[in-house]
Amino acid sequence: MRHVISLLVENKVGVLARITGLISGRGFNIDSLAVGETENPDLSRITIIVKGDDAILEQVRKQLGKVIDVLKVVDFTNEDFVERDLMMVKVNCPIGKRGEIIEIVDIFRGKIVDVGQKDLIIEIAGTEEKLEAMLSLLKPYGIKELVQTGSIAIARGAK
Amino acid sequence: MIKTGSQILVDALIREGVEYLFGIPGGVVLPLFDVLFESPIKFILTRHEQGAGHAADGYARATGKVGVCLATSGPGATNLTTAIATAFMDSIPIVAITGQVKTFLIGNDAFQEADIIGITRPITKHSYLVKDVKDLARIVKEAFFIANTGRRGPVLIDLPVDVTMEKCEEVIPAEVELPGYKPRYEGNIRQIKHAAEVINSSKQPVVYTGGGIITSECSKELLGLSEKGNLPVTTTLMGLGGFPEDHNLSLGMLGMHGTAYANFAVTESDVLIAIGARFDDRVTGKIDEFAPHAKIIHIDIDPASIGKTVRVDIPVVGDAKNILQELNKYIHFTERKEWLDKIRLWKEKNPLSYKNSGNVIKPQYVIEQICDAAKGNAIITTEVGQNQMWAAQYFTFTKPRTFLSSGGLGTMGYGFPAAIGAQLGCPDKIVVDIAGDGSIQMNIQELSTVARLNIPVKIAILNNGYLGMVRQWQELFYNRRYSGVNLNGNPDFVKLAEAYGAKGFLVEKKEDVRPTIEKAFAIKGPVIMDFRIDPTENVFPMVPAGQAIHRMIGTMA
Numbered sequence: 250m251r252h253v254i255s256l257l258v259e260n261k262v263g264v265l266a267r268i269t270g271l272i273s274g275r276g277f278n279i280d281s282l283a284v285g286e287t288e289n290p291d292l293s294r295i296t297i298i299v300k301g302d303d304a305i306l307e308q309v310r311k312q313l314g315k316v317i318d319v320l321k322v323v324d325f326t327n328e329d330f331v332e333r334d335l336m337m338v339k340v341n342c343p344i345g346k347r348g349e350i351i352e353i354v355d356i357f358r359g360k361i362v363d364v365g366q367k368d369l370i371i372e373i374a375g376t377e378e379k380l381e382a383m384l385s386l387l388k389p390y391g392i393k394e395l396v397q398t399g400s401i402a403i404a405r406g407a408k
Numbered sequence: 409m410i411k412t413g414s415q416i417l418v419d420a421l422i423r424e425g426v427e428y429l430f431g432i433p434g435g436v437v438l439p440l441f442d443v444l445f446e447s448p449i450k451f452i453l454t455r456h457e458q459g460a461g462h463a464a465d466g467y468a469r470a471t472g473k474v475g476v477c478l479a480t481s482g483p484g485a486t487n488l489t490t491a492i493a494t495a496f497m498d499s500i501p502i503v504a505i506t507g508q509v510k511t512f513l514i515g516n517d518a519f520q521e522a523d524i525i526g527i528t529r530p531i532t533k534h535s536y537l538v539k540d541v542k543d544l545a546r547i548v549k550e551a552f553f554i555a556n557t558g559r560r561g562p563v564l565i566d567l568p569v570d571v572t573m574e575k576c577e578e579v580i581p582a583e584v585e586l587p588g589y590k591p592r593y594e595g596n597i598r599q600i601k602h603a604a605e606v607i608n609s610s611k612q613p614v615v616y617t618g619g620g621i622i623t624s625e626c627s628k629e630l631l632g633l634s635e636k637g638n639l640p641v642t643t644t645l646m647g648l649g650g651f652p653e654d655h656n657l658s659l660g661m662l663g664m665h666g667t668a669y670a671n672f673a674v675t676e677s678d679v680l681i682a683i684g685a686r687f688d689d690r691v692t693g694k695i696d697e698f699a700p701h702a703k704i705i706h707i708d709i710d711p712a713s714i715g716k717t718v719r720v721d722i723p724v725v726g727d728a729k730n731i732l733q734e735l736n737k738y739i740h741f742t743e744r745k746e747w748l749d750k751i752r753l754w755k756e757k758n759p760l761s762y763k764n765s766g767n768v769i770k771p772q773y774v775i776e777q778i779c780d781a782a783k784g785n786a787i788i789t790t791e792v793g794q795n796q797m798w799a800a801q802y803f804t805f806t807k808p809r810t811f812l813s814s815g816g817l818g819t820m821g822y823g824f825p826a827a828i829g830a831q832l833g834c835p836d837k838i839v840v841d842i843a844g845d846g847s848i849q850m851n852i853q854e855l856s857t858v859a860r861l862n863i864p865v866k867i868a869i870l871n872n873g874y875l876g877m878v879r880q881w882q883e884l885f886y887n888r889r890y891s892g893v894n895l896n897g898n899p900d901f902v903k904l905a906e907a908y909g910a911k912g913f914l915v916e917k918k919e920d921v922r923p924t925i926e927k928a929f930a931i932k933g934p935v936i937m938d939f940r941i942d943p944t945e946n947v948f949p950m951v952p953a954g955q956a957i958h959r960m961i962g963t964m965a
Contacts, residue, residue, distance in 0.1 A: 308712065
């Protein structure tokens, strides 16, 4: 099962290595990872997406909680949360097709951030599904390059 | 007061009550050794850093205090890793201090540089690279606190040489502030009461305890629980000494080489009360058939240990001592005649036993004689393999901190250096390393350490000319194809002892066993006893790997 694990950690050297080591040491691949400072610059938020057996991931979650520099661990799976990825795509765009592509981007509420002679760079944020949906529509034009951040997630409501 | 990093470190160690520092000097720790030269801390020079690490571990296990070891950068640090991993697996509080190259050279492949923080990350509870001398006093305080609280474990401090030479105003931290580290000590009272109800109404209960009883210093409370509730107790290898084995409610050790009656009792139990134990595979055997009818109560300080390998019905997170003090209030005495009679019958039918012999020396006999001669005043350390299991089975452990053995990692070469630490920590005890002829050679260089400092450790080598436990597995499971286990060409251990300046005795006859042990115990210095034992003797009973624990080789039922 897909798990979205959110960690609040001390913003210190070596913390990320301990966390990724704990996960990879148990044979799990990290599908996505995002790290950033929080409203408090001494603390960072790490969001990890990992697929695996629920019981083993429960064990991983407990082990992560034991890392001295980890303040809080939440597994968002089965909780109400908002999740977003940011993606930038460089798409083939002959001059005649520009209008069509801009239309697709508008539907998905993406942004054109660069226009070249033969290509466009599109920026889009959203859930994985939304990003994939837009990508499938852009594929026929030819995707030259794609970069994507790890997912970030936040719980809804008062927490 | 303005001090150098080295002075700050040594003063911080003194504040933590460090008596002994085990280690070996080297290039980047020279400024530190210059300060140690005049400090009240006694530096014990071992002959290999692994020895220093295990000695710190043995000191910690024997005394309950934090053991401290020190090594230089690069090879000094990497030589500590086996000892750190050993302490990590058994939750032993040690602080390992490693020298490091100058901060601006880190990552440059400098001479004797190793990324010891990276190398030891999976085998330390926590680690620090000190980049600013102003952080040093705080870091040392935190390291000792982390090592010896919660679930204990090793903490590493990596100290670049320039930091040890820099000066700053020493600020002694008043309190440790670690927002991400809040071990839970008090058990949930509702869970404790629930556990008590389940225990009180049980018909076939078994208490199963591990190293947590020793660490939490609650063998008195455990005895209280057992006697108050009339509950039989079995311990893991790590838990030996936590419950008196001469007590009629003792089932001895359980698991792969445990007693038949402990394994039968656990298998038939209706309530299993696990305290400070972690359901290791050497204890549970085939997990699906482990205590299949039991409601499991699990008391542990580490929430990650609970539910890790078995389903737990009543988890209680907290310190075992606190929880047992509370739990015992609600436990009442229950007769359980049928259950205890059944156990008595198992004990009568399947005692731990071996075929003694008139002339050949049996290893079990040697252990029994050591036990008897020590009159309850011994600390036993072991190596790993048959020697370890015979020691666990045939020595009657009655007090905590008297059995020091590498349970989790299974480190051959542990016992002798651990005995050094234990002997220094407990000078009035007889400290005996029960060794094999294979494992003793893994840290035999420490004979130099004990001879020079006249540390009166006794080494009992159960010499069978083999890597015996591996030979046993090859005999039982690999068609007697003895591959890579023959120790032909062993040294003459008596001469070896003498070459280092220790005493050595060769024992080839059964009637010489006891007199030699007594002679060795009377000598106020290190002694090797080379017991030439029956080379074909095996450790029984035995649960084959992956088998259910009630299916043992070498038992009647």
